[in-house]
Amino acid sequence: MLGANGFIDAAWDMAMVAFLNNRPTGAAKNDSISQILAKIAYDYCLFGSFCLNIRWDKGHSKIAEINYLSPLQVRIGVYENGAFNGYCVSDDWRNLSKYPFEVFAEYDADNKFDNQILYVKNFHSNYSFYGQPDYIIGIDVIETDYEINTFHLSSIEKFSFNLFIRQISLCRYFNTTDLNKSDPNSPNTNTILVCFVFNSF
Incomplete structure (x- = not known):
């Protein structure tokens, strides 16, 4: 002191x-x-x-x-x-x-x-x-760190499980090739259908 x-x-x-x-x-x-x-x-x-x-x-x-x-x-x-x-x-x-x-x-x-x-x-x-x-020379750094932490905290507080599932389903959809020719019983197709079921809630 x-x-x-x-x-x-x-x-x-x-x-x-x-x-x-x-x-x-x-x-x-x-x-x-x-x-x-x-x-x-x-x-x-x-x-x-x-x-x-x-x-x-x-x-x-x-x-x-x-x-x-x-x-x-x-x-x-x-x-x-x-x-x-x-x-x-x-x-x-x-x-x-x-x-x-x-x-x-x-x-x-x-x-x-x-x-x-x-x-x-x-x-x-x-x-x-x-x-x-x-x-005073470190105030800009302090403010930047504060804003970054506030942004991440806000993202966590607003986190939505349904939104998370939508993001997964969208990712799986675009990663699936030749969807029309795929076997309806294939794992990929079943995964997409399950995701759409989650999205419907």
Whole structure:
């Protein structure tokens, strides 16, 4: 696992324990830093990126709180003057009337806003904005394998014994030569007649 087992318990001082618990205001709903680590490790494998919402204290002297954000919630702002002008965050981009986006500044330890977004992505030379997972080059192969398996499964589910018999009888019919001159009591003729009996059901 990329995230391993989180942070190792040690003889932390109270300030470090409070930071790792990630509950500066006593809000029980906040994930601990170890829980956040597990989530962003999963996101990095799945999306090739992860996002964090960094909150500074009132004096902007230290980080007070870290919140997890799914990469699906984040859109990168306009690229201008050699930098992005921020990040847009919405809980549902398909329903902006109900979940309008908010704009956050990019994380910068030297330029501290109340809320900032830390967006980390892996390197791909063909993608400048968003991260891409390493498995993206194999998606076409995965889709092809899926479609082939789906086709075979559908064929098995729709299998018909009568259709199978029809195919056999048709094959036997075309493989029989000089049918008019054949002996009605010959094995081939009997086989064809039996097949036609099956076909009549």
